[in-house]
Every structure is written in structure tokens, then in C-alpha cells.
Amino acid sequence: MASAPIDDAVDERRRRRVSLSGRLNDRVEALALLGLAVLVALFFTLLPATGDTFPTVANFQALSGSQAVLAVATLAVLVPLICDEFDLSVGANLGLAGILSASAMSSGAPLVLGIAIAIGSGMLVGAINGVLVTRAHVNAVVVTLGVATIIHGVVQAKTSGNSITEGIPVGLLDLGSGTWLGVPRILLAALLAAGFLYYVLAHTPYGRRLYMLGANREAAKLVGLRTDRMLFSTFVIGGGLAGLAGILQVGRAGSAVPSIGEAFTLPAFAAAFLSAAAIQPGRFNVWGAIVAISFLTIINGGLNLAGAENYIADFVNGTALIIGVGLAVWLRRRRRAVPRRAADGPGAPVAEPT
Amino acid sequence: MSDAAAPRLVVEGLSRRFGATVALDGVGLDLRAGEIHALLGANGSGKSTLIKVLAGVEQADAGRVVLGARAMPAAELTPAVAHEHHLRFLHQQDSTFGPLSVAENLAAGTGYPRRAGGAIDWRRLRAETAGTLERFGIDAGPDDRLERLRPVTQQMVAIARLLQSQDDRQHGILVLDEPTAALARPEVRVLHEALRRYAASGQAILYVTHRLDELSGFADRATVLREGRVAGRLDGDEIEHDRLVELISGPLGVAGAPATRVAAARGGDVRLRVEGLRGGAVRNASLAVRAGEIVGVAGLVGSGRSSLLEMLFGTRRPEAGAIALDGEPLAWRGGRPHDAAAYVPEDRVRGAAFMPLTVTENIMAASTTRHWRGLRLRRGEEARFTRALMREQGITAAGERVAFRTLSGGNQQKAILARWLMREPAVLLLDEPTQGVDIGARAAIHDMVRAAVARGAIALVATSDAEEMAMLCDRAVLLVRGVTSGEVAGDELTAETLERLSYAQTTVEAGTRG
Numbered sequence: 001m002a003s004a005p006i007d008d009a010v011d012e013r014r015r016r017r018v019s020l021s022g023r024l025n026d027r028v029e030a031l032a033l034l035g036l037a038v039l040v041a042l043f044f045t046l047l048p049a050t051g052d053t054f055p056t057v058a059n060f061q062a063l064s065g066s067q068a069v070l071a072v073a074t075l076a077v078l079v080p081l082i083c084d085e086f087d088l089s090v091g092a093n094l095g096l097a098g099i100l101s102a103s104a105m106s107s108g109a110p111l112v113l114g115i116a117i118a119i120g121s122g123m124l125v126g127a128i129n130g131v132l133v134t135r136a137h138v139n140a141v142v143v144t145l146g147v148a149t150i151i152h153g154v155v156q157a158k159t160s161g162n163s164i165t166e167g168i169p170v171g172l173l174d175l176g177s178g179t180w181l182g183v184p185r186i187l188l189a190a191l192l193a194a195g196f197l198y199y200v201l202a203h204t205p206y207g208r209r210l211y212m213l214g215a216n217r218e219a220a221k222l223v224g225l226r227t228d229r230m231l232f233s234t235f236v237i238g239g240g241l242a243g244l245a246g247i248l249q250v251g252r253a254g255s256a257v258p259s260i261g262e263a264f265t266l267p268a269f270a271a272a273f274l275s276a277a278a279i280q281p282g283r284f285n286v287w288g289a290i291v292a293i294s295f296l297t298i299i300n301g302g303l304n305l306a307g308a309e310n311y312i313a314d315f316v317n318g319t320a321l322i323i324g325v326g327l328a329v330w331l332r333r334r335r336r337a338v339p340r341r342a343a344d345g346p347g348a349p350v351a352e353p354t
Numbered sequence: 355m356s357d358a359a360a361p362r363l364v365v366e367g368l369s370r371r372f373g374a375t376v377a378l379d380g381v382g383l384d385l386r387a388g389e390i391h392a393l394l395g396a397n398g399s400g401k402s403t404l405i406k407v408l409a410g411v412e413q414a415d416a417g418r419v420v421l422g423a424r425a426m427p428a429a430e431l432t433p434a435v436a437h438e439h440h441l442r443f444l445h446q447q448d449s450t451f452g453p454l455s456v457a458e459n460l461a462a463g464t465g466y467p468r469r470a471g472g473a474i475d476w477r478r479l480r481a482e483t484a485g486t487l488e489r490f491g492i493d494a495g496p497d498d499r500l501e502r503l504r505p506v507t508q509q510m511v512a513i514a515r516l517l518q519s520q521d522d523r524q525h526g527i528l529v530l531d532e533p534t535a536a537l538a539r540p541e542v543r544v545l546h547e548a549l550r551r552y553a554a555s556g557q558a559i560l561y562v563t564h565r566l567d568e569l570s571g572f573a574d575r576a577t578v579l580r581e582g583r584v585a586g587r588l589d590g591d592e593i594e595h596d597r598l599v600e601l602i603s604g605p606l607g608v609a610g611a612p613a614t615r616v617a618a619a620r621g622g623d624v625r626l627r628v629e630g631l632r633g634g635a636v637r638n639a640s641l642a643v644r645a646g647e648i649v650g651v652a653g654l655v656g657s658g659r660s661s662l663l664e665m666l667f668g669t670r671r672p673e674a675g676a677i678a679l680d681g682e683p684l685a686w687r688g689g690r691p692h693d694a695a696a697y698v699p700e701d702r703v704r705g706a707a708f709m710p711l712t713v714t715e716n717i718m719a720a721s722t723t724r725h726w727r728g729l730r731l732r733r734g735e736e737a738r739f740t741r742a743l744m745r746e747q748g749i750t751a752a753g754e755r756v757a758f759r760t761l762s763g764g765n766q767q768k769a770i771l772a773r774w775l776m777r778e779p780a781v782l783l784l785d786e787p788t789q790g791v792d793i794g795a796r797a798a799i800h801d802m803v804r805a806a807v808a809r810g811a812i813a814l815v816a817t818s819d820a821e822e823m824a825m826l827c828d829r830a831v832l833l834v835r836g837v838t839s840g841e842v843a844g845d846e847l848t849a850e851t852l853e854r855l856s857y858a859q860t861t862v863e864a865g866t867r868g
Contacts, residue, residue, distance in 0.1 A: 203731045205722035212719060215708035222669060222705050223720040223773070224691045282710055282757070 026281070029331075033278035033288075037295040044302035053305050057182060063301040065177070065184035067293055069094075069249045072190050073268040074275075074289045075197050076122075076241035080234040081272050082201070082284050083213045085133065085140040087235060090242045090268060092148035092155075093125045095261025097246025099155050099164065102256030106167030114169070118247035119240050125151065126239020130232035148262075155258045165255040176251025186248055191290075193244060198286040210234065211283060267317045271296060273324030282331040296320055361420070362387050362558045363408075363441075363527055368417030368428055370403050377403040378414070379582040385527060390549060390559045392569050392593070395579035396602050396853055398819070401562055404579070405531055409443050410436045421527075442516035443529045450512050452501030456494050457483040463515040490514040491548055506541035509533055510548055517552070528552070529560045534568060535656060546572050564654050566598045578602055603820075603853035622646050625812050626666075626781055631675035634661025637836035639675070643781075643812045648803065650827035651816040652852050658836040659816035660700055663783045666814065667697040679780060692781075696720075696774030700785040700816075702763070706770045709759040713751050714740045716758045717773050724776075747772045748798050764795025771799060775806050782806055782813040788822060800826050820849035 044054040053059055076090045101118040105111065125147065132143040178185045201207035213220045213230055221227050245264070250256050274295070275288030300313045363385040370378040378400045385391050395401045406412035407428060408419075414428035421439040436443075450459050457479050467478040483496035492510050494503055500511060513528070520526050530549075534542045546568070553559055553574075561573060569576065576588045578601040586601040622645035631639040635658035643649050651659045664670035666677060668684065668691045677684045684692050691697065699705035708716050717740050718724065725736040740754045749768045751761050758766065767787065774782070782803065788796040803826065807813055817823050823830050829843035832855055842851055 203733075204729075205726050205731060208715060208718075208722050208731065211711060212708055212715070215711050216704075218704055219706050219708060219719075221689070222667075222691070222697060222699060226690065 029277075029281045030279050033274065033295055034291050037291065037298055040295070040302065041298050044298070044305070047302075047306065049307065050302055050305040054302055059301065059305070061179060061182070061184050063297050064187045065252065067297045068184065068186040068190035069245050069252055070264060070267055070271070071290060071293050072193055072241055072245035072248060073264040074271040074293060075193060075286065076238045076245060077265075077268045077272040078275065078284055078286065078289055079197070079210070079238045079241070080140070080231075081214075082210045083231055083234050084217070085231060085234065086269075087126075087129060087144050087238050088141060088265060089125065089129060089144040089148040089151065090238065090245075091261040091263065091265030092151040093122050093239055093242040093261065094246040094249065094264055095257075095259055096125065096151045096155055097122045097243035098250045098256040098261070099159060099258060101247050102164040102168060102250050103158070105169055105172075106164055108167070111169040111171045114172070115244075115247055118250075119243040122239040122241070122243020122246065123236050124239070126235040126237070126242070127232070129239065130235035133235065134228040134232050148265075152259060152262070159258045161258055163255045163257045168250060168254060168256075172247070172251040173254055174251075176248065176254065186252055189248060193241065194286050194290055197241075201286060214284075266321060267296065270317050270321035270324050273328050274320060275324075276328035276331055277324065284328070292320075292324070360387070361385060362422060363560075364420040365404075365408075365428070366418045366420075368404065368407060368419075369415045370400075370407060370412060371415055376582050378407070378417075381417075381579065381582070381584055383577055383584075385558045385560055387556050387558050388553050389574040390553050390561055390572065392573035392576040393560055393562045393579070394566070394576055394598060394602060395585075396820070398581075399579040399602075400582040401579055402531070403582075405443070405529060405560075405562065407431065408436065408441060408529060409433060439527070440520060441527045441529065444509075444512055444516060444531065444533060446531050446535065450500055450508060450515075452499075454500060455496065456487070456498050456500055456503075456511055457496040459500050459511055460486055460515050460518060464519050486514055486518050490517070491551065504541065506537050506544050509537065509545060513548075513552075517557070526556070527558045527560070529562075531562045532564065533561070534563060534565060542568055566595050566602075569593050569598070570595070599854050603850050625680055626814075627676075627678045628662075628666070629676045631662070631665060631672055631677065633665050633672040633674075634658065634670055635836050636661045636665065636833075639833065639836070639838045641831050641838055641841075643814065645810075645812065646807060647829070648807055648813040648815060648827045650823040650830035650847075651814055651833060652820070652823060652830045652842075652855070653816075653833035654818070656835075657833040659833055660785055661836075662833065663697065663785050663814065663816055666781065667695050667783050668692040669697075694780040695783060696777065696779035696781070697783045698767070698770055698774065698785060698787055700789065702767060702770060707758055707766055710757055712755040713744070713749075713758055713761065713769060714754045717743060717754075717769050717776075720773050720777055743772055743776065744769075747802060762792075762795075764791035764798070767791050768795060768798060768802065771802050775802060778809065779806075779811060782811050784813065784815045784817075786817055786819075787815060788817075788819070796822070820852040823847070823852055824849045 041054075044050045047054075073090055073094055076094075077087060080087045097118040100121050101114040104117050105114040109117070129140070129144055129147055132138050132147075133140045175185050175189065180188060201210065209220070209225055209230060212223070213225065213227055217227055246261070249260065253260070271289050271292040272284060274292035275286075276282060276284050278288035278291040279285055280288060296316065299316050303312050303316070304310075361384040363383075365381065365383040368378050368381040368383075369376070381400065381404060383391075383393075383404075393401055393404070403412060407414045407417075408431065410432040414431070417428035419426055419428045419431060421441070424439070426435075451462065454462075460483050461479055467475040467482065469475045480496045487494060487496070490510065490513070492507060492514060494507050494511065500508055503511070513530075513533075517526060517528065534545060537545065542565075549559060549561070550572070563569070570593055573593055574590060576593045576598065578585045578588070578598065580602065586597075588597060588601075624642045625645050626643040628642070629640050635656060637658070639658070639662055641649070651662060653659050661670060665672045666684075668687055669689055671686050671689070679692075679694060684695075703709070708719065714737055718736060725732040725739070737754055743749075744751065744754060747768055749761075749765050749772065751765060758769070761769065771784075771787070784803065787803070788799050791799070800822075803813055803815070815823070815827055817826075824847055827847065829841055830847055830852060831841045832839050832852075840855070842855065
């Protein structure tokens with residue numbers, strides 16, 4: 001408006017220069033973790049101890065199938081995390097959903113009802129979390145930790161610590177262990193959930209608003225967002241995803257094991273935090289989470305095949321959580337914290353010639 | 355006060371620039387033992403920078419400081435050096451701990467007395483505190499919870515905390531930044547009496563305030579800053595209200611000339627009407643804004659400007675009174691903003707910017723559904739729209755998908771304004787819209803506001819920058835301690851009149867209350 005055409009031209013040149021190096025930078029940053037995952041996979045392929053077993057279809061099926069439940073649990077953590085809230089009850093919630101749906105199905109309920117029970121109970125727990133956080137204004141860490149503990153008690157009371165193994169529908173077992181064109185069905189189910197969540201987060205106004213809420217809650221309120229209602233919704237969606245993870249776990253294991261869920265919470269958080277280091281650096285995102293899980297799975301799976309003890313996985317996951325949080329904080333603080341893909345689709349020019 | 359006393363603090367030729375802005379330009383000041391020295395000036399005159407340099411928080415570009423027997427370049431002042439030379443600062447932001455006891459608050463300055471083994475010796479702490487309270491004449495007990503005490507007593511505890519450890523009060527220099535901002539008039543008197551006692555015992559006190567009426571009979575000398583220079587020094591009896599106002603606002607006619615007024619606005623229909631509004635710092639506000647008007651809201655810090663705008667926007671609940679837009683009442687919506695209103699808050703970083711998100715996401719923040727069609731956010735279309743808008747409004751950035759934090763303050767502010775203007779709001783509410791932006795951006799922001807008003811909006815602009823008020827607004831409503839107290843329009847609307855009035859009004863107010 002006020003500036004002369006010459007200024008505009010200079011400005012334009014500078015803008016382009018910045019954008020070129022910036023775009024390269026962004027691309028490297030966006031794909032670094034994926035590249036690292038490929039390198040690690042290559043390492044285990046070439047390593048004599050694992051060279052025969054690692055790069056096989058069977059291993060791929062085993063690894064990806066085993067991590068599909070974790071992927072869905074990570075999505076459950078991701079949604080509230082985008083708004084800067086922690087849901088530590090995802091693991092317990094997942095376990096409860098498994099127990100409730102398995103016990104219903106072993107008493108004769110059809111698979112569809114079992115799925116509805118799992119997702120419904122997950123959403124109910126999420127709603128309780130959400131009400132306590134947004135209405136009673138209790139810190140989410142405290143709320144979800146408390147709720148997780150209560151759920152643990154509920155599950156113990158209901159099962160007396162015994163697994164439910166009888167009467168799991170064959171359809172669910174097929175979903176848990178079967179393959180489709182060589183790909184584990186449970187992986188497809190997890191990717192389907194991821195794709196849907198990606199759509200919601202990246203391609204709807206609701207998703208856009210969640211990121212606004214996470215970036216500056218006060219400003220979000222001042223542009224008219226109903227922040228409490230939205231926070232509540234993230235806990236409900238996260239709870240529903242935890243429920244979905246719960247029934248997938250039943251299908252995978254062929255039984256509902258009490259307290260199995262708790263083991264998912266920490267790796268899910270590790271992957272959710274690491275997601276901010278991949279694909280869309282600087283923000284928690286779905287495909288970043290999938291890359292992060294692949295990365296962790298490849299490391300842990302490879303080490304396992306190389307004969308490492310099981311507890312090594314704890315070291316890896318714990319380290320990943322700390323590094324993930326550190327990276328997320330660092331990337332958020334950095335000047336160029338937002339990737340080229342954040343605003344619109346790939347390929348669009350950054351600045352139009354004048 | 356003793357004229358014979360040697361200066362305890364001398365500042366000479368102090369300069370400090372921030373980029374193109376000269377905050378201090380060769381400022382000199384001397385402070386003697388036993389005197390209360392008032393430091394005055396309008397917003398942006400350099401008072402705060404001067405204090406920050408003395409505290410060692412900001413570095414001076416040039417100048418010399420003499421502290422007692424030691425002379426040094428002003429740039430060598432660090433917080434440690436200042437402390438070592440018994441300079442003590444009471445800043446505007448509260449540094450006390452409300453939920454803790456008086457004794458604990460005082461111990462936060464000196465450390466707790468310990469018993470053998472390291473446990474806190476509470477009995478000794480209580481005894482020491484009682485001694486300190488008596489020495490400073492503070493009406494409180496060691497075990498009282500600080501937040502339960504009167505504001506003035508809390509303030510005195512904060513001062514006592516600064517001064518308690520001086521073995522020899524002959525060497526102390528106490529700098530108080532707006533210590534009475536939160537105090538009622540009778541309390542101001544209590545604080546003043548205490549400060550006079552401290553000065554009498556040899557303390558040198560530098561006292562920063564906006565409240566000119568409290569100075570006569572209290573301050574021994576006064577130094578007035580204007581635009582980073584010393585505008586004048588007054589002694590004893592010379593310190594009276596009109597002289598101060600003249601020094602603070604400068605000679606007549608120098609301030610920015612009023613912009614050309616929108617003549618048509620005079621006869622327009624009333625669009626926004628506010629009657630008897632109360633809430634927050636606002637006690638009783640009534641005003642009317644006509645079609646095509648830009649109305650300024652003038653007043654000192656704490657006069658209720660921000661509260662007023664928040665109530666009009668719908669994010670602060672009015673306790674009483676009525677707001678109507680085009681005859682329709684604007685009812686409380688549980689804290690959700692009114693659809694017809696747009697609000698640019700004073701604190702951009704806290705209240706408006708989404709720093710890690712992209713420029714597009716920031717500009718579209720209040721219109722997230724604008725490009726939502728067929729169950730998809732049309733992000734390419736949105737990016738093109740944003741680019742066009744950035745060009746049109748002169749928002750410079752390395753692209754529309756870089757992080758918002760990479761933009762300069764002026765460009766951020768333009769983007770935030772553009773965010774609202776695309777919605778074509780009926781009422782524009784701007785709180786310090788050009789605070790901290792450069793002159794070019796300021797002009798651009800003013801142009802944006804004028805253009806929006808030309809398209810049919812009305813605007814309310816709260817600003818402490820009297821020159822901005824004079825340039826941008828058709829008339830100004832004056833808020834004094836939460837009450838709308840008159841207005842200025844037409845040729846009278848100059849920076850000079852506004853400053854004169856806001857200071858004058860505090861005196862009138864003080865007269866009726868005191």
C-alpha cells in the first residue's frame with residue numbers, strides 16, 4: 001500500500017531467497033526422522049546377527065501388527081496434546097474398554113455391539129476427564145492420573161485379575177491377526193483411524209482451532225472460540241480413540257488382559273511428542289506420530305532380533321520420550337518453527353511474482 | 355531537606371537508543387541524602403528507561419554515574435554494582451508473596467535465621483520481624499498474612515524488605531516506581547508520611563509518579579523528562595500542578611496537528627450507546643458513538659480504558675449499565691465476543707498472536723470457516739486469499755506460511771488488524787493499537803482503521819499516546835478513575851490539551867475525594 005514499487009521488488013527478492021533456503025531447511029527437518037528410521041532399518045538389514053530375519057515379510061507383519069494398537073493409543077494422546085493438555089489415562093482407558101467389550105461379547109453380544117461398548121466407554125471416561133478439567137478446573141495431569149488409578153481399581157474389581165479369553169468373536173480375531181494382501185488388517189485399521197484424524201486436524205476448521213488453542217489459549221478465547229467446549233471435545237475424542245485401541249488390542253491378543261493398558265501410556269506419549277519432530281516440524285501431527293512409532297518399532301524390533309534383552313525397549317522408549325519432549329520444545333521456540341506444508345498443499349509457490 | 359548535603363547519586367549525559375528511537379538523550383540528575391526527588395514525565399518520556407539503567411537492567415550508550423565516592427561510566431552499572439552501592443528499587447510489578455506471612459516476606463530479602471542443624475529459627479525470625487516492623491512504623495504483626503493487610507501496609511512491607519538490611523541508612527538510595535498506583539488517597543498520605551520519616555533519617559528517595567497532585571508539600575525537588583530529555587527541574591515551592599503539566603506536555607502548539615476531520619460524522623446517527631456502564635476498573639461510563647466516527651478513549655493507566663473495551667467486546671461482564679448497537683442491546687453471551695465487534699488487545703503477544711502458527715492461520719483466525727466448503731478446508735484458496743490481503747495491507751513476511759513470530763511487531767499488528775477487518779465488523783475496539791511499532795507501521799495501521807471506518811464501521815481507540823489520539827480520532831472521551839469525565843473534539847483535540855486534561859482531571863477528582 002504505502003511502499004513504493006521498488007521497495008516491493010526488493011522485498012520480493014529477499015522474500016524468495018529466504019523462502020528457498022527455508023524450504024530446503026523445512027524439508028530436511030520434516031523428513032529427518034523418517035530418514036533416520038530408514039537408516040536404522042538398513043543397519044539391521046546389514047547387521048549379520050539380524051540380516052536373515054529383519055528384512056522379511058514375516059518380521060514386517062509381526063512388527064507392524066504389534067504396533068498398530070500403540071499407533072491408535074498415540075492418536076488418543078495426540079488430540080488433547082495439541083491443545084497443550086495431557087491425558088495420562090489413555091492406557092488405563094484402553095484396558096477398561098477391552099475388558100468391558102470382551103466381557104459383553106463373551107456373554108453373547110455381537111461384535112458390532114462390542115466395538116460400540118469399547119468406543120463408548122472410552123468416550124465416557126474422556127467426558128469425565130473433560131468435565132473435571134474444564135468445569136472443576138483441576139489440572140489435567142492430576143485428573144487423568146486420578147482417573148487412571150480409579151479405572152485400574154474398577155478393572156480389578158470386575159475381573160479379579162483374571163483375563164477374559166472365552167467367546168471373543170472370530171471376526172475380531174481375524175482383524176487382530178489376519179492379513180490383507182500381505183498387510184496386517186489391524187495395521188490397516190490403525191492407518192484408517194490415522195487418516196481420518198489427519199483429515200480432521202489438517203483439513204477442517206475444528207482442527208485449525210485446536211492448534212490455535214494450543215498456541216495461545218487467551219488469544220483463542222479473544223477470537224471467539226469456545227475454548228472450554230473444545231478442550232472437553234479433545235478429551236472425548238481421545239477417549240474414543242483409546243476405546244478403539246482397546247478393542248483392537250483384544251483382537252490382537254485374543255483375550256482381554258486386565259491392566260495391559262498401562263504399558264501403552266508411556267510409549268504413546270513418546271511417539272506423540274516425537275511427532276512434532278517429523279513431517280510437520282513444530283507441531284504435533286498425525287503422520288509425524290506414525291513416523292515416530294515406525295522409528296521406535298524398528299529400533300526395538302531390530303534390537304530384539306539381535307538378541308537384546310526385553311528391558312532394552314524400556315531404555316529406548318524412555319530416552320525417546322525425553323528427546324521427543326526436548327525436540328518439541330526446541331522446535332516450537334525456533335524462529336522458523338513451521339513447515340512448508342503447514343499452510344497448504346505441497347507445490348504451491350511461496351510468493352507470487354508481482 | 356539540606357542543601358549542603360553532598361549528592362549521593364549523580365547522573366550525567368545519560369543516553370540510550372533503541373534502534374531509531376532515542377529513549378534517553380543526555381539526561382542529568384542528582385539525588386541528595388535526605389531528599390525526596392520526584393521524577394515525572396508522560397508515557398514514553400524516558401522515565402522507565404532511566405530507572406532500568408540505574409538498576410543495571412538496561413545498558414546506557416553514553417553517560418556517567420557517580421555513586422557516593424565512586425564515579426564510573428554508566429554502561430558499567432550492573433544489578434550487582436547497583437546493589438553494592440545501596441541502590442534499592444521498588445518496581446511497579448508486585449514482588450511480595452501474598453499468601454505468606456509478613457515475617458516470611460521480610461525474610462525473603464535477607465534469608466532466614468537458622469538454628470544449629472539448619473532448621474529455621476522461627477522464634478528469632480518473629481522477634482527480628484517485630485523489630486523491623488517497629489523501626490519502619492508498620493502497623494502489622496509478624497504472623498499476619500500479607501494479602502490480608504491494607505494495600506498501603508503491603509507496600510510498606512515491600513519497602514521495608516528493601517531497606518531492612520542497610521546497616522547505615524545514611525548510604526541508602528531508594529527508587530520507587532509508581533508506588534501509589536494502587537492506593538486510595540488516605541493511604542497515599544500514610545505512605546508519604548512514612549517516606550518522609552525515612553528521608554529524614556538520611557535516605558535518598560527517587561519517586562516516580564503520574565499523580566501530580568500528590569507532590570506539592572511532599573517532594574523536595576522534581577525533574578521532568580520529555581522525549582528523553584530533561585524538560586525542567588523544580589525546587590520546593592515551584593512544584594505545583596500547572597508548572598508540572600506545562601513541563602510534561604511541552605509548550606503549546608508543538609504537539610501533532612489534528613488530522614483532517616470527517617465533517618460528515620457530526621450529524622450521523624448514534625450507532626453505539628453506552629450508559630452507566632460499570633465493571634472492572636470502570637465505575638460509571640456513558641458515551642455515544644455516531645456513524646463514521648473514530649472516538650478516542652483517553653485516560654491514565656488504571657483509568658479503566660481496557661475494561662471498557664473488554665465490556666464492549668463481550669469478554670468482560672458488565673456489573674451494571676447498558677450497551678446498545680444500532681438500538682439493539684448487546685447482551686452478555688457468557689464471555690463470548692459479540693459478532694459485530696472486533697478487538698485488538700493491548701498485549702499482542704498474550705492476547706492476539708498465535709506465534710508458532712503460520713501467518714495464514716493467524717490472519718484467518720477469526721474466519722476459520724471462510725474457506726470451508728464441501729467438507730474441506732480449501733487451503734490453496736486460503737493461501738491465495740492471504741497473499742492478496744498481505745499485499746493489499748502491506749504486511750511484509752517471508753511468505754504466508756512462515757511462523758507468525760518471524761514477523762516484525764508492526765507487521766504482526768497489521769496482520770491482527772487485518773484478521774478482524776476482513777469480517778467487516780460494525781465496531782472496531784482498539785487498545786493501544788500502535789504500541790511498540792515503528793512510525794511507518796503506525797501510519798499504515800491508522801490508514802487501515804480510517805479505511806474500515808470509511809466502509810461503515812465505527813471505532814473506539816484507547817491509547818496513552820496523545821499524539822496518536824490527536825491524529826486518528828475525531829473526538830476523545832476522557833476516563834478518569836473509571837468515570838467518563840468530559841470529552842474533547844475538533845480543534846481542541848491536540849496532544850497538548852489531552853495531556854493537560856488527563857492530569858488536570860486527576861486533581862479535580864482528588865479535590866472532591868480528598
